[in-house]
Amino acid sequence: MTRIEFMQGNAASAEGALAAGCRFFGGYPITPSTEVAELMARKMPKLGGVFVQMEDEIASIAAVIGAAWTGKKAMTATSGPGFSLMLENIGFAIMTETPLVIVNVQRGGPSTGQPTMSAQGDMLQCRFGSHGDMAILALAPDSVQEMYDLTVKAFNLAERFRCPAFLMADEIIGHMRERIDVPDRVEVVDRKPFVPGRLPFEADDDRVPGFPTFGQGHHTHVTGLTHDARGYPVTTDPAMHDALVRRLVGKVEDARREIADYxxxxxxxxxxxxxxxxxxxxxxxxxxxxxxxxxxxxxxxxxxxxxxxxxxxxxxxxxxxxxxxxxxxxxxxxxxxxxxxxxxxxxxxxxxxxxxxxxxxxxxxxxx
Amino acid sequence: MTFTDWLRADRLPHIWCSGCSNGTILNCTLAAVEAEGWDRDRTVFVSGIGCSSRAPGYVATDSLHTTHGRALAFATGVKLAEPSLNVVVFTGDGDLAAIGGNHFIHACRRNVDMTVVCMNNLIYGMTGGQGSPTTPLGALSTTTPYGASEPAFDLVALAVAAGANHVARWTAYHVKELEKAVKTGLETPGLSFIEVRAGCPTNYGRKNRIREVTDMADHFRTRSMLKTKYDRLVAEGKPVPADAIVVGEFVRRANPAMGVAP
Known part of the structure; x- marks a missing residue:
């Protein structure tokens, strides 16, 4: 069953996130994405989730990563300048295999550029913007319906691959209002649970490790340093670094055929x-x-x-x-x-x- | 159990230099959480980048070693998402007061229920001894070769002004007082900030004529002045040594806090 609504794109993204199970939102106001945060601020407390407005976008993504390690599905939303600020911690999320979703409602850049005008100038930034070799997941909606559907999908991909997933929207789609069919329920993928007795960053055949949620007695060390399967820093072993980076990239890139969506x-x-x-x-x-x-x-x-x-x-x-x-x-x-x-x-x-x-x-x- | 049960034995020996205070401060903090009866399964240690920030890697709990300056923002996410977890942050003067300064004041303002232990060694130790926002005027470092020309931050005054519910300062010499201050911090709802003056013989002491570890201990002992005495001297209009390290509890209050477990 679905219900028909007339909705703004940014609102649809927030609704999709909540339907996908998002229960933590950390954000900072920025045009043209702010409506996502505003809707989350209204709805999240009623669902038992957490909304927090952080002091900047660096803190927003940091809080989202922290929340994700407590087992929550977590998200932030931003646009160009804020996205630029998030890049270092996006790399941290990739390295620590933290599932999260970032909505980037793109506006004209470089710099402050055109806050209220549409652009797609961050498509390479999301792919390559943080330092080091990496792979990420990025979806691009072309309607209000897809702001909803692809936000759900972003969560499911992020959870499955334990990797940041980006909804690379643009101002036109984010601020557009049109008809949307809101489903009663959506397909939801949860991160693979950690199996006690294994090492916290020991991957399976799909090269994704089970998630050792904080507070469950796993005593996991999470670091952005190059680490072994225990999670312990090993920063001068060339083979260790090579294997880790190839696994983090390969788990996403090698699935491209299976997850392709066009x-x-x-x-x-x-x-x-x-x-x-x-x-x-x-x-x-x-x-x-x-x-x-x-x-x-x-x-x-x-x-x-x-x-x-x-x-x-x-x-x-x-x-x-x-x-x-x-x-x-x-x-x-x-x-x-x-x-x-x-x-x-x-x-x-x-x-x-x-x-x-x-x-x-x-x-x-x-x-x- | 003793506090040594909180250490990840398979991670030792640690990376800190001989004479570094960080191990002492880690021990005092773990002694406090042990005395408090905290559950290792429900405690998370969070840090940023720097010598101080390696500490959570040696603690046998869930631990989050994050990006430079951002520990408090990560910790805010952990604590708000799951208030039933106990959160302790280890940070340093560069991590907290320079690159992380904005997160510091906002974490204090939010009064998030966590305990923040700052190992303030007045220097960037891990990168080899550059000046930090707490390097005293005139002190030598690799980036202040003619003496630091910038005034230093008073981290305690900053935390008090920004709204933290509990603020204290001690030195690595004052192990009993430090353990007690951390324990008070663990018990205080809201943000507890404990600045610990830490010795870095390798990168600070060597350049500033406090080369020996015993000299550093003497330095902390002789320069420290209890806040009560300091306040009295000021009230009486008497002179206070310019290099006095004012130690003690600066504030303990019960202002509204975030992330307090119900």
């Missing part, structure tokens, strides 16, 4: 649009406006790990067109995997591409 339209197409987030809405309009053209579309719901095999779903592709609200961040990733031209259609400033703009590019590429 939508394919017109797989026989010669010209294929690759899109995610708000620009996907313009692409949808373009395809609807030109039903006879058989325009190909690959819409990514899970952007990282990048589903490179999905590109092979278009065997006739002569060109990939990638409209983004950045200067070609995912287009660059596509280029790594194909031998045909990749055409970024970059639009900065906060406004969506118009269908006409994409139609012009389509005509031009088709004529090549």
């Amino acid at each position: 939508r394919v339209t017109n797989p026989d197409a010669e010209v294929v649009f690759i899109c995610y987030g708000a620009p996907a809405r313009t692409v949808r309009q373009l395809v609807a406006d030109r039903p006879d053209d058989g325009i190909g579309v690959l819409r990514l719901r899970l952007v990282w790990p990048f589903p490179e095999h999905a590109l092979a779903e278009f065997p006739n592709a002569r060109a990939f067109v990638v409209p983004e609200q950045n200067l070609g961040q995912i287009a660059r990733e596509v280029e790594r995997h194909v031998r045909v031209p990749v055409i970024p259609v970059s639009k900065l400033g906060g406004e969506l591409h118009t269908p006409d703009e994409l139609a012009r590019v389509y005509e031009e590429v088709r004529a090549r």
